Amino acid sequence: MTTGLQTSYWPADQSSPIWDMTVGDVLRRAAVLAGEREALVEVAPDGAPSLTAAASTDRRWTYRQLLDEAEACAHWLLARFAPGEHVCIWAPNVPEWIVVQYGAALAGLVVVTANPALKEAELRHVLKQSRASGLIHVDQFRGYDMAQTARRMDDVVRERISLTGFMDRLKIVEPVRDLPPVAPDAPVQIQFTSGTTGLPKGALLHHRGMVTNAAFLVDRSGHLNEIWVSPLPLFHTAGSGLCVLGCATRLSTLVLPCLFEPRLMLSAIERERATVVGGVPTMLVALLEALPEGRSDLSSLRV
Structure with missing residues (x-):
């Protein structure tokens, strides 16, 4: 007679080291190692107005430029919020x-x-569940007057900030103090569940976890200097976590469509010579169904 198992245990896979750094560290590292490499490429439908009143909808950033603007943004935010406060991006x-x-x-x-x-x-x-002190938002999207709804949140948040003309505001920022030290185990994001079994619940994520999760994903699927096209929403961990941070850990370029539209995606893949495309199964099926409508050169794709 054999004895039943007494322990259920799967040993930790330690083949890859934990990334013991912050989200800001990841961007700083990329700017040092590949400062002139393109970090971010904006994609929008032809003729569509900018959702933030930018001068164009095809902007590009190198890692050096992205770090410069992120640091300016950090100083801008610190003039309004204290380290540790919560700000919502809508x-x-x-x-x-x-x-x-x-x-x-x-x-x-x-x-x-x-x-x-x-x-x-x-x-x-x-906003109430997350104890957000600020709300950062676009004014309009797909016919929804988000600015009007945001104004109704003035009794919940202390600061309400429109992204209209936001990048122009950063150009005149004067650093008022040194950026604060941030630890890898400090909280960095609150992501909410979909709420399918009740009200959405917020999950608190820390720098080390988000960075390591993203790095491990791209280790499985990519190499250095990839070109990712991803329409996955930034309000989800797949977008702001796996794609944004995953690209930065591997010095890759993120091509960011403002929305998912199959022909827009196929055009971006072909024009940017994308090597990786991200999406959920319904998106990938839509891309396949759109292929017969025109000729698309997808030969650059690897994953």
Whole structure:
């Protein structure tokens, strides 16, 4: 007679080291190792107006430029918030989202992510549950007057900041003090569940966990200097975590469509010579179904 198992245990895989650094450290490292490499490429439909009133919708940043603007953003935020406070980003996939994500991390702030489709009561719940001190938002998206809804949150948050013209404001920022020290185990984001079994619940994430998770994912799927096209929403960990930070850990370029539209995606893949494309199965099926509509050169894709 054999004895039953007494312990259920899977030993930790230690083949790759933990990335014991902050989100800001990751961007600083990329700027040192590959400062002139493109970090971020904006993609929007032809003729579509900028969601942030930027001069164009095809902007590009090197890692050096992205770090410079993230540091300016950090100083701008510190003039309004104290390290440790929570600020909510309520916006679709605009480059300003990533600048604020890095800027908040460098400032020691915690980013609360919010789906731009949230209605007033849903947004209010996220802000109150997360104890957000600020709300950063676009004014309009897909016919939704987000600015009007944001104004109704003045009784919940201390600061309300529109992303309209945001990058122009950063150009005149004067550093008022040194950026604060931030520890890898400090909180960096609050991500909310979808709320399918009740009200959405916020999960508190720390720098070390987000960075390591992203690095381990790209170790499985990519190499150095990839070109990623990803429409995954930045308010989700797949977008702001795995894609944004994953690209930075491996000195890769993130090509960011402002929304998922198959022809826009296929055009971006072909034009940027993408090597990696991200998406959930329904997105990938939509891309395959759109292929017969025209010729697309996807020969650069590897994953």
